[in-house]
Amino acid sequence: MRKITTDIAIVGAGSAGLCAAYQARSAGAEVLVIDENHRPGGQLFKQLHKFFGSSAHRAGTRGYVIGRELLERVEKSGVTVWLDSVVYGMEKDRSIGVIHDGENIVVDAKKVIVATGAKENYMAFPGSTLPGVMGAGAAQTMVNINRVLPGKRIVMLGSGNVGLIVSYQLMQAGADVLAIVEAAPKIGGYGVHAGKIRRAGVPILVGHTITRAIGEKEVEKVEIAEVDDHFRPIPGTEQIIEADTICLAVGLNPMTELLWMAGCRFCFIPAFGGHVPMHDANMETTVQGLYVAGDVTGVEEASSAMEEGNLAGVSAAASLGLLTFEAAEERRKEILGRLDTLRSGMFGERRRTAKEKQLAETAAYEAGRRE
Amino acid sequence: MRVAKHPILDDLDQSKKVTIYYNGKPIEALEGEPIASALINAGIRSFRLTQRRHEPRGIFCAIGRCTDCKMIVDGVANTRTCVTPVRDGMRVETQDGVGRFEKPAGTAEGDGRP
Ligand SMILES: Cc1cc2nc3c(=O)[nH]c(=O)nc-3n(C[C@H](O)[C@H](O)[C@H](O)COP(=O)(O)OP(=O)(O)OC[C@H]3O[C@@H](n4cnc5c(N)ncnc54)[C@H](O)[C@@H]3O)c2cc1C
Numbered sequence: 002m003r004k005i006t007t008d009i010a011i012v013g014a015g016s017a018g019l020c021a022a023y024q025a026r027s028a029g030a031e032v033l034v035i036d037e038n039h040r041p042g043g044q045l046f047k048q049l050h051k052f053f054g055s056s057a058h059r060a061g062t063r064g065y066v067i068g069r070e071l072l073e074r075v076e077k078s079g080v081t082v083w084l085d086s087v088v089y090g091m092e093k094d095r096s097i098g099v100i101h102d103g104e105n106i107v108v109d110a111k112k113v114i115v116a117t118g119a120k121e122n123y124m125a126f127p128g129s130t131l132p133g134v135m136g137a138g139a140a141q142t143m144v145n146i147n148r149v150l151p152g153k154r155i156v157m158l159g160s161g162n163v164g165l166i167v168s169y170q171l172m173q174a175g176a177d178v179l180a181i182v183e184a185a186p187k188i189g190g191y192g193v194h195a196g197k198i199r200r201a202g203v204p205i206l207v208g209h210t211i212t213r214a215i216g217e218k219e220v221e222k223v224e225i226a227e228v229d230d231h232f233r234p235i236p237g238t239e240q241i242i243e244a245d246t247i248c249l250a251v252g253l254n255p256m257t258e259l260l261w262m263a264g265c266r267f268c269f270i271p272a273f274g275g276h277v278p279m280h281d282a283n284m285e286t287t288v289q290g291l292y293v294a295g296d297v298t299g300v301e302e303a304s305s306a307m308e309e310g311n312l313a314g315v316s317a318a319a320s321l322g323l324l325t326f327e328a329a330e331e332r333r334k335e336i337l338g339r340l341d342t343l344r345s346g347m348f349g350e351r352r353r354t355a356k357e358k359q360l361a362e363t364a365a366y367e368a369g370r371r372e
Numbered sequence: 373m374r375v376a377k378h379p380i381l382d383d384l385d386q387s388k389k390v391t392i393y394y395n396g397k398p399i400e401a402l403e404g405e406p407i408a409s410a411l412i413n414a415g416i417r418s419f420r421l422t423q424r425r426h427e428p429r430g431i432f433c434a435i436g437r438c439t440d441c442k443m444i445v446d447g448v449a450n451t452r453t454c455v456t457p458v459r460d461g462m463r464v465e466t467q468d469g470v471g472r473f474e475k476p477a478g479t480a481e482g483d484g485r486p
């Protein structure tokens with residue numbers, strides 16, 4: 002088995018990984034980014050909606066445009082990128098196993114940044130395993146990246162931002178979205194997104210759930226019903242919708258497998274999608290020299306993933322002595338300021354509280370370890 | 373159905389076509405696209421059958437995470453079709469159960485079971 006060494010290895014070429022790579026490379030580190038995808042960018046290139054936030058976050062610019070610019074910067078910076086290369090494991094000493102070009106290679110890096118993103122949650126109901134039931138992100142990938150309609154008549158479950166955004170993008174691609182079904186008594190996502198959907202004439206049915214997908218070999222119809230205060234379907238309220246596809250927008254959960262293998266400590270934060278790695282303000286986990294960034298640290302969105310990537314890249318480079326303490330502190334302060342803006346407002350507060358809890362749990366663990 | 377025209381994205385480049393074989397039947401695909409999208413475009417949504425009850429499954433995540441889309445591709449079982457690009461002449465077959473690997477020449481027969 003061939004072994005190679007580098008300064009910083011980054012797993013994942015999504016928003017977080019690419020930003021981390023750019024920062025670390027700009028500071029002078031030798032950087033290797035590894036992604037199992039055929040194309041870099043992670044989930045960024047399927048995000049056609051305009052981003053929120055301040056002007057520093059390119060508010061009003063569409064996600065895939067931001068992705069294109071980021072990629073260009075990274076390519077120019079001299080980072081090495083391995084695509085079509087899967088990281089299948091990580092040892093306690095942070096060495097990582099990669100299949101690259103059909104060859105099994107061990108990458109021994111001085112610092113490792115894991116930015117593997119998140120995957121979509123599943124929800125079980127009778128018929129939910131039928132072909133035609135898929136994640137909302139899967140449908141988004143199909144229409145915006147692969148340019149194929151995964152269905153013509155769609156029912157969306159979940160009215161958070163992903164459910165609302167993807168419904169709109171499915172319509173832009175030519176599908177009919179028949180309804181957005183939401184069990185909670187009110188819409189989960191931003192008012193702007195919901196407004197666009199409503200103006201397009203799609204009903205958002207709050208206080209409803211999908212009770213059944215009906216079909217022999219694939220989805221042919223969908224049964225929905227009203228729910229009571231405990232989210233139980235109310236008998237007698239069932240309705241049938243003639244849909245061929247169900248999209249589930251019921252949250253994401255971090256892809257933490259490599260971090261568990263490496264022996265990172267975790268804490269449980271439901272607002273972030275479940276078990277998330279403990280990390281300090283520099284994005285370093287409880288395993289020294291192992292950093293995290295983006296959705297793998299707790300599910301947020303692309304802008305915050307990019308900022309966490311910046312932070313991890315700067316911190317890893319600084320720990321190699323490539324930046325002076327003062328220079329690193331100055332950059333970190335800027336990045337943290339921008340992250341703070343992203344984690345404010347009606348929807349941001351919840352994520353801010355969750356991040357504060359994660360940092361506090363990490364600090365408590367580290368204090369206990371030093372005793 | 374292809375998303376050829378789009379209000380935001382450029383027109384889809386359909387100039388480079390390849391042919392793949394789905395259970396022996398020729399299907400047109402676009403160079404570089406994943407197998408799953410070529411199949412869905414051809415109206416095929418059921419990709420494999422489960423081991424015990426032989427129930428059909430199709431794509432769920434489309435980003436290589438869930439393995440619900442696995443098929444036998446050029447003889448290799450458990451290939452995730454949502455992240456495997458098409459190649460001209462590729463053979464793609466429905467996988468029934470856990471899947472067997474084709475016996476490589478000169479070796480004892482192996483199957484996909486752990
Ligand atoms: C399908 C999907 C659609 C989404 N759509 C939206 C949306 O429309 N709007 C929104 O605000 N948010 C959306 N999100 C949330 C999105 O995750 C964030 O916006 C942001 O892009 C996360 O960036 P990231 O860099 O942390 O992860 P990602 O962009 O997911 O990047 C992670 C990368 O790591 C790679 N990787 C993972 N494991 C390995 C491994 N073992 N070996 C090699 N490579 C590996 C993956 O291939 C991927 O490219 C979506 C998420 C998903 C999963």
Ligand code: FES
Pocket residue numbers: 430431432433434435436437438439440441442452453454455
């Ligand atoms: S659909 Fe999930 S791995 Fe292909």
